[in-house]
Amino acid sequence: MDTLFHAAPFTGYVYPNETVIPWTVLIVIYPYLTGLVAGAFTMSSLYQVFGMQRFKPVAHFAMLTSLCCMLIVPLPLLLHLGHPERALNPMITPHTTSAFAVFGYAAAFYVILLLLENWFVFRPHIVKQAQQRTGLLGLVYRVLTLGSYDVSEKAMSYDKKWIFALAVIGIPGAHGLHGYVGFVFGSLKSREWWSSDLMPPIFLFSAIISGVSLLIVLYIVSCKLRKVPIDLECVKGMAYTLWGFMLFALMLEAVEFASLMYRGREGIEMILEYVRGPLVIPFWTVQLAICSLIPVLLLSFMIGTGTKGNALIAGVLFSALLVLVGVLMMRWNVVIGGQEISKTGKGLLTYQMPWVEQESGLTAAILLMAPLVLLTVAVRFFPPWDDAKAAH
Amino acid sequence: MEDKVEKFEEEGRRKFLRLFGGAIGGGGVAIAANALLPAAAAVEAPAKAAVPPIPNYDWSKHHWAFGVDATKCIGCLRCVEACKVENNVSKDPHHFRTWVERYVTLEGEEKARVDSQHDPVNIAAAGGEGKYRFANRYKDAKVDKAFFVPKLCNHCTHPACVQVCPTGATYKTADGAVVIDHTYCIGCQYCVQACPYGARFFNEEKGVTDKCTWCYHRITKGLNPACVEVCPVSARVFGDRNDKQSPISIFLRDNRVTVLKPETGNAPNVFYVGIDKEVS
Numbered sequence A: 001m002d003t004l005f006h007a008a009p010f011t012g013y014v015y016p017n018e019t020v021i022p023w024t025v026l027i028v029i030y031p032y033l034t035g036l037v038a039g040a041f042t043m044s045s046l047y048q049v050f051g052m053q054r055f056k057p058v059a060h061f062a063m064l065t066s067l068c069c070m071l072i073v074p075l076p077l078l079l080h081l082g083h084p085e086r087a088l089n090p091m092i093t094p095h096t097t098s099a100f101a102v103f104g105y106a107a108a109f110y111v112i113l114l115l116l117e118n119w120f121v122f123r124p125h126i127v128k129q130a131q132q133r134t135g136l137l138g139l140v141y142r143v144l145t146l147g148s149y150d151v152s153e154k155a156m157s158y159d160k161k162w163i164f165a166l167a168v169i170g171i172p173g174a175h176g177l178h179g180y181v182g183f184v185f186g187s188l189k190s191r192e193w194w195s196s197d198l199m200p201p202i203f204l205f206s207a208i209i210s211g212v213s214l215l216i217v218l219y220i221v222s223c224k225l226r227k228v229p230i231d232l233e234c235v236k237g238m239a240y241t242l243w244g245f246m247l248f249a250l251m252l253e254a255v256e257f258a259s260l261m262y263r264g265r266e267g268i269e270m271i272l273e274y275v276r277g278p279l280v281i282p283f284w285t286v287q288l289a290i291c292s293l294i295p296v297l298l299l300s301f302m303i304g305t306g307t308k309g310n311a312l313i314a315g316v317l318f319s320a321l322l323v324l325v326g327v328l329m330m331r332w333n334v335v336i337g338g339q340e341i342s343k344t345g346k347g348l349l350t351y352q353m354p355w356v357e358q359e360s361g362l363t364a365a366i367l368l369m370a371p372l373v374l375l376t377v378a379v380r381f382f383p384p385w386d387d388a389k390a391a392h
Numbered sequence B: 001m002e003d004k005v006e007k008f009e010e011e012g013r014r015k016f017l018r019l020f021g022g023a024i025g026g027g028g029v030a031i032a033a034n035a036l037l038p039a040a041a042a043v044e045a046p047a048k049a050a051v052p053p054i055p056n057y058d059w060s061k062h063h064w065a066f067g068v069d070a071t072k073c074i075g076c077l078r079c080v081e082a083c084k085v086e087n088n089v090s091k092d093p094h095h096f097r098t099w100v101e102r103y104v105t106l107e108g109e110e111k112a113r114v115d116s117q118h119d120p121v122n123i124a125a126a127g128g129e130g131k132y133r134f135a136n137r138y139k140d141a142k143v144d145k146a147f148f149v150p151k152l153c154n155h156c157t158h159p160a161c162v163q164v165c166p167t168g169a170t171y172k173t174a175d176g177a178v179v180i181d182h183t184y185c186i187g188c189q190y191c192v193q194a195c196p197y198g199a200r201f202f203n204e205e206k207g208v209t210d211k212c213t214w215c216y217h218r219i220t221k222g223l224n225p226a227c228v229e230v231c232p233v234s235a236r237v238f239g240d241r242n243d244k245q246s247p248i249s250i251f252l253r254d255n256r257v258t259v260l261k262p263e264t265g266n267a268p269n270v271f272y273v274g275i276d277k278e279v280s
């Protein structure tokens, strides 16, 4: 049997109940996944709403990626609950003063929106398959048409309006959903490390850069796997997007950190001790130096010198991979970091992540892989590639 | 079935505490509460004392509050032990509905050293987890100032825990207590994060959060919370503010009181006398 709880080691004075860390690694995964949803959605809207043609090769793929991540988002929360079978209680009797009461509704709304958007985007493909295929798969596609086989030009332009409208609603939707995750942390007055008005925008910008990075990686890898040429213009565009949003994200985090230090409210000594001690590796080294400064400098260099071809692809891919790790570390440093600084302002705790049990490193890894598995299956049934015709 | 067993056990504990409350003048026995429990459960409670003084409890007619006189507390931890027994709290040193903090300032030092039951040194001194005792760790040091501070849920007027609970499982009753509906709580622990005082913990066995209820099952029958009942020096005071002659009304009238972390806006209903600036 699993041990019922793990007591975290501590230094100084912490409240006795604090020695059991309430929010574990799964609550690190939750904002990471919602961030990927919001980021991927942003990428696809740059094409759908803002008409940036260079992003056409990844626009549909981004939509599908966003959906696959979103379908996994509730899982880390469910696995964390003491009573997962009561998960719908907040929806049945939402307690209106709670920032978390609307999560169920917001998430459900967003899943429906993503499903609709994907349906419109892939409708021509679904109709074609429904007409060509027989057997079980044909049946599935026929059900998915929802009885509408009209792919005339008129119908398509009608669909386009829907896609546009849904994407327009989706932008505040996705960003609202994620900014709101930031609010869940930022609004808690019990923890100085979280309590900040800048939390929502910080979460949002880091979300966007993580989503863009994920698409960069997946796009390049998928092109290699499908043996089709990589659209350099598209990669370059994504690199610019990543670079621009990264500067915002870094600036916001710097401002937040500076004001926390400058305000220097009660308990600041402990925070300083935490920043200088336990944060040296996860924050200063990994999140900041390796996963933020290196990609920003590398991207700046490549943009400045006009790097082209394979060097550009390799550089952007490398930066994107680092950013993906960096944002995960940022979630960790916020969620776990906040709980490692005691509410007493007189002590520090150390969260020790178990490797195999319900709330463990293994579960976290599985949850991180799950959207990719879903996506691998999804692209087979709904090819999102703009070059699909050429490849056939 | 399980509920019934639990009820039965609770009955036993209550009877025991009633007996125990009567015998408290004798002191000493409290530490043995654990060992005595099974035998005590079988003993019949004295017939008269068992009649609850509030027969038809009406929560709109009461306004409970709690007082702590830290100058009186001797750090014996009977309250901690009684609470664990009364409320079936896991015996380990990481789950407490109430605990006691010790503040010791040594000569030549500016900051107090603080510890409580979960400190490894105190656990070792008690003889293992499940027993509670302050180790005599400063016996060779020159102590400038030392005092104990009992802690519990503050049953705040503006409880942060109630605000954040997404289901409404945790709520404030009309008589002032903040309680949790264990049949409705989803175990998200958002409330654990929100409480600035570390009053809440997760009950892993039941999959729900837990905390002090001021022994709601006792006070609604006119009894004192278990910790108040067993405190040998009356450092803990409880009562109805609607009753001007209740112990808490007198406590609040006679003392200049303070609350913990007033800046949070939680407006606690546990009032302190004799704590230092470092206590938070």
Ligand code: SF4
Pocket: B152, B153, B154, B155, B156, B159, B160, B161, B162, B178, B194, B195, B196, B197, B198, B199, B200, B211, B266
């Ligand atoms: S002390 Fe904490 S748990 Fe108790 S009512 Fe206040 S906020 Fe809630």
Ligand code: SF4
Pocket: B164, B165, B166, B167, B168, B169, B170, B180, B184, B185, B186, B187, B188, B189, B190, B191, B192, B208, B209
């Ligand atoms: S753990 Fe239970 S009482 Fe606490 S916020 Fe969640 S549902 Fe409410």
